[in-house]
Amino acid sequence: xxxxxxxxxxxxxxxxxxxxxxxxxxxxxxxxxxxxxxxxxxxxxxxxxxxxxxxxxxxxxxxxxxxxxxxxxxxxxxxxxxxxxxxxxxxxxxxxxxxxxxxxxxxxxxxxxxxxxxxxxxxxxxxxxxxxxxxxxxxxxxxxxxxxxxxxxxxxxxxxxxxxxxxxxxxxxxxxxxxxxxxxxxxxxxxxxxxxxxxxxxxxxxxxxxxxxxxxxxxxxxxxxxxxxxxxxxxxx
Amino acid sequence: xxxxxxxxxxxxxxxxxxxxxxxxxxxxxxxxxxxxxxxxxxxxxxxxxxxxxxxxxxxxxxxxxxxxxxxxxxxxxxxxxxxxxxxxxxxxxxxxxxxxxxxxxxxxxxxxxxxxxxxxxxxxxxxxxxxxxxxxxxxxxxxxxxxxxxxxxxxxxxxxxxxxxxxxxxxxxxxxxxxxxxxxxxxxxxxxxxxxxxxxxxxxxxxxxxxxxxxxxxxxxxxxxxxxxxxxxxxxx
Numbered sequence: 001x002x003x004x005x006x007x008x009x010x011x012x013x014x015x016x017x018x019x020x021x022x023x024x025x026x027x028x029x030x031x032x033x034x035x036x037x038x039x040x041x042x043x044x045x046x047x048x049x050x051x052x053x054x055x056x057x058x059x060x061x062x063x064x065x066x067x068x069x070x071x072x073x074x075x076x077x078x079x080x081x082x083x084x085x086x087x088x089x090x091x092x093x094x095x096x097x098x099x100x101x102x103x104x105x106x107x108x109x110x111x112x113x114x115x116x117x118x119x120x121x122x123x124x125x126x127x128x129x130x131x132x133x134x135x136x137x138x139x140x141x142x143x144x145x146x147x148x149x150x151x152x153x154x155x156x157x158x159x160x161x162x163x164x165x166x167x168x169x170x171x172x173x174x175x176x177x178x179x180x181x182x183x184x185x186x187x188x189x190x191x192x193x194x195x196x197x198x199x200x201x202x203x204x205x206x207x208x209x210x211x212x213x214x215x216x217x218x219x220x221x222x223x224x225x226x227x228x229x230x231x232x233x234x235x236x237x
Numbered sequence: 238x239x240x241x242x243x244x245x246x247x248x249x250x251x252x253x254x255x256x257x258x259x260x261x262x263x264x265x266x267x268x269x270x271x272x273x274x275x276x277x278x279x280x281x282x283x284x285x286x287x288x289x290x291x292x293x294x295x296x297x298x299x300x301x302x303x304x305x306x307x308x309x310x311x312x313x314x315x316x317x318x319x320x321x322x323x324x325x326x327x328x329x330x331x332x333x334x335x336x337x338x339x340x341x342x343x344x345x346x347x348x349x350x351x352x353x354x355x356x357x358x359x360x361x362x363x364x365x366x367x368x369x370x371x372x373x374x375x376x377x378x379x380x381x382x383x384x385x386x387x388x389x390x391x392x393x394x395x396x397x398x399x400x401x402x403x404x405x406x407x408x409x410x411x412x413x414x415x416x417x418x419x420x421x422x423x424x425x426x427x428x429x430x431x432x433x434x435x436x437x438x439x440x441x442x443x444x445x446x447x448x449x450x451x452x453x454x455x456x457x458x459x460x461x462x463x464x465x466x467x468x469x470x471x472x473x474x
Contacts, residue, residue, distance in 0.1 A: 006359075022329075033303050087469075103366045103368070103372075104358065104363070104366070104372060104376060105362065105363050107362065112375045113374070113375050114371065114374045114375045115371065115375075116256070116371045116372060116375055117340075117371050118368075118369060118371070123342065125341070125342065126341070126342050129340045129341070130367055131340070131341070132354075132355060132356075132367075132368075134351065134352065134353045134354050134355070135340075135341060135353060135355075136351075137350070137351045138341075138349045138350050138351045138353055140350060141340060144336060187299065201443075231384070
């Protein structure tokens with residue numbers, strides 16, 4: 001059913017399909033960090049991120065949060081609703097890490113007194129800069145009510161995922177979401193939810209079980225992605 | 238009336254006075270840029286910035302925008318109301334320049350479709366990073382209603398100054414404000430409004446008449462500050 005390649009990103013390829021209004025997403029093993037400066041491969045990542053993302057999208061749907069996800073096609077591929085991606089990365093943070101720790105001068109691991117929501121302008125050439133609502137307005141990349149919806153949905157997704165992950169012995173430190181707009185104008189969660197786009201820490205040891213193992217050369221990268229999938233109830237493959 | 242030195246910043250000294258609830262601000266000729274990396278002296282700057290700031294604070298008061306300003310004491314000094322400075326720099330932008338042009342990939346001089354308001358965390362060690370409302374909340378550096386007030390006042394100040402400066406043949410490209418809280422809890426415009434804290438361009442030639450002449454080694458720095466003061470009706474000194 002795979003047809004024309006529409007878009008190839010750092011971690012996924014998106015194809016046209018025969019089903020009207022549907023795209024096919026193919027997860028790659030390629031890994032990049034620091035806006036493409038660091039490149040590598042994480043064996044099994046494509047398969048695991050497809051499984052993990054499908055799992056989270058199904059969980060969210062059950063909790064009343066729709067997404068572009070329709071169904072898994074095979075190990076590496078999922079069928080999704082066709083949306084036009086809003087060029088804003090929405091980041092939600094519960095614990096200080098990465099760029100936030102640096103920006104605000106907080107020790108990594110500091111519990112945030114209130115949830116942080118950030119918008120980044122999805123533009124590789126500019127290095128995906130932090131932006132605010134007035135930047136979004138002047139750029140004209142989303143409407144006021146869409147931005148409010150992004151924030152609202154992101155906070156709801158955080159609530160569902162944080163609580164769920166805690167039952168699996170995991171802390172949801174922070175994560176990045178992307179949203180799209182359907183042909184009917186609905187703002188819909190899109191992209192993926194995986195160790196590529198979230199920081200997951202073991203709740204007791206604070207061991208990092210996400211892409212930071214790749215970014216920071218911590219070793220056992222594949223094992224971390226596998227560990228997340230197993231904690232979610234996935235069978236070892 | 239000058240007493241104990243309370244604080245020495247890059248461009249001003251603040252002193253205790255005999256008048257209860259009042260501080261004395263002394264404007265220096267010292268100039269710094271790029272978070273203190275570039276240092277120099279602009280002859281006459283202290284005197285001119287004191288005169289220009291006093292002029293703007295008086296103009297704003299007439300337009301219903303109060304500030305910490307009480308009165309000029311002498312060439313370099315003004316008497317102000319005692320406030321506790323909120324550690325947030327509020328930047329208002331009408332035309333893309335400086336860090337905004339870089340952040341959003343806009344050519345310097347691009348008219349912004351809507352006014353941009355930015356908050357920066359006033360922290361030299363962190364390089365005064367851009368922050369949003371959720372950062373302010375988690376840092377606990379200002380209350381929600383105070384942040385709304387900062388934005389509202391900044392937009393009103395922009396309206397008054399932009400219109401006024403246009404009658405003087407000047408474009409108000411962007412500017413930085415600081416606010417303080419009085420002992421009664423009132424949020425009050427503080428700091429200064431000068432070519433150190435604003436970008437002023439000649440409306441016809443777009444010649445820069447502000448600290449960018451110092452930052453970018455454009456020459457005629459003193460002359461630019463003097464030109465602003467003359468356009469505002471000040472006598473040459």
